[in-house]
Amino acid sequence: MDFTLHKSVLNKQSSIQITGSKSESNRLLLLQALFPEFKLENVSNSDDSNLMAKALASKEQVVDIHHAGTAMRFLTAFFAVQEGREVTLTGSKRMKERPIKILVEALKDLGANITYLENHGYPPIKIKGKKLTQNKVTLKANVSSQYISALLLIASKLENGLELTLEGEITSIPYIKMTLSLLDEIGIESSFVNNTITVKPNTQHLLPKTLTVESDWSSASYYFSIVALTDVGTEITLTSYKENSLQGDSVLVDIYKAFGVETTFLNNSVVLKKKTQNLEPKSFNLVNAPDIAQTIAVTSFALGIACDLKGLHTLKIKETDRLVALKTEIEKLGGQVEITDKSLHLKPNKLYSVKKNSPVLEGLGEPIATYHDHRMAMAFAPLALKTGLVIEDALVVSKSYPTFWDDLKSIGFKITQ
Structure with missing residues (x-):
């Protein structure tokens, strides 16, 4: 089933409960x-x-x-x-x-x-x-x-x-x-x-x-991306998380600082807050956290900034070849991406500078393909804060995060089937 994500405005403050890792x-x-x-x-x-x-x-x-x-x-x-x-x-x-x-x-x-x-x-x-x-x-x-x-x-x-x-x-x-x-x-x-x-x-x-299983940091990554794409002052609280997490993807806290997102640990929760707008080029080695590569690439693309991601050799044997999938889908939307067998390089450009406004909803572009890969669907979802888009096979998110679309609706996203 395909979902249409209409251009959305996020609630100023929201809370989400994410289940175990x-x-x-x-x-x-x-x-x-x-x-x-x-x-x-x-x-x-x-x-x-x-x-x-x-x-x-x-x-x-x-x-x-x-x-x-x-x-x-x-x-x-x-x-x-x-x-x-x-x-x-x-x-x-x-x-x-x-x-x-x-x-x-x-x-x-x-x-x-x-x-x-x-x-x-x-x-x-x-x-x-x-x-x-x-x-x-x-x-x-x-x-x-x-x-x-x-x-x-x-x-x-x-x-x-x-x-x-x-x-x-x-x-x-x-x-x-x-x-x-x-x-x-x-x-x-x-x-x-x-x-x-x-x-x-x-x-x-x-x-x-x-x-007690700690909540999933990979699932949290999409909210880091969402906050990075919003106005200064926006807050999302996520539970339940530990500051001394065992999960490699908890490196999100440091990575998204570079996108202007501040993370505060409070009891069993993390509070994500947009503090500054940082549009400098980004470079990260994700050898210890490859599952968040798609999220970071789409965040960078949506902000129109250059991004180099390294340490991605395992992405070729995931649900799909994630490097090829990212290149294909970002280029559909007007981006420019170069990949090797273990890295991705996104060139800076203004989101949809070639195809004005909402290319998918105006019939000027193609839906985002997900390739039976839950992370493709979730990584591209934050783009709805910039423009409307269609996500193919959107229910694929159930592989890791079945309530994802409902949770997005609860914080202000407009989504129709």
Whole structure:
């Protein structure tokens, strides 16, 4: 379903409650399946987390996780240690194009029994769960952190624990540290020294406890963008957030300072306020927070300023090739974008300087394509503060943030189906 976003004026002050982090929720859901002693609160209501929970509870032989990339990786490791269980893990057409070989080979090094059912190195895969006794494995340090986290999450269930060596320069360190912090929180011992991560085996019951998942910083990114595009003085309050967050995307606080957005932590909330208008060119290395690249690129485009984003090598294997998708959609709107396999360079220009006023609503332009990618839909939504636009397949946002459009309406956005 396509949504039309009419040119909107934001309320001067607004508040939004955002549910738990998808990244934290998916890790904790897997750990809870391994260690049922603890309970979870504020779990993400995203499609991905719902699929993760459903798959973990499933007794079926075939588990279909659709577009959920995190679930595919985490569940590959989870089912590998489910002794006596045989599962076929599959997903959408796009999921069958996303590589899984690095993780599968690492699990095989530990003794796992996994076979490819269609294309070598890609889902679907058949997993025969068994006890894994090997405890040493090596990965290139620049692979997706989800491969690393998948191994760390099951490590305490390996008979001899895990010693994981990372070769080269480590990327996505915040996501690895998030996983280790969550292990620590439930009582599993680990260490991260130089390039070696060690997780001790755990054969005993853990102490029962209730963990509250912090709200999702990736979802917060769209409100940072919205505030950046408004007049000085506009405020949005978001809950529930911690100043010492485990999530890599909390770097938004520093990045959006450069766009004139001030962030204040107040109890369990953050207050975003537009303080100044800063139209200087921007340059960011997002190697530790690639999921906010689309948001930042669209913010820069809407403000008509130059922007260089680096460290984006993982964006090519997401729900779509996000670098190509960004270039295509921004150029539809009159922008100029250059990309490499790991960077994006936006040239400065006045928004819609070529196509005056509202190109989409006047029939002078094309709707924004989302490519089955939730972040494309949400990243482009703030443009409605500058002009009207149409977002194709707008309900794709349910993958990570099902109430996104309702929340935008609550703060002043005019949206029709």
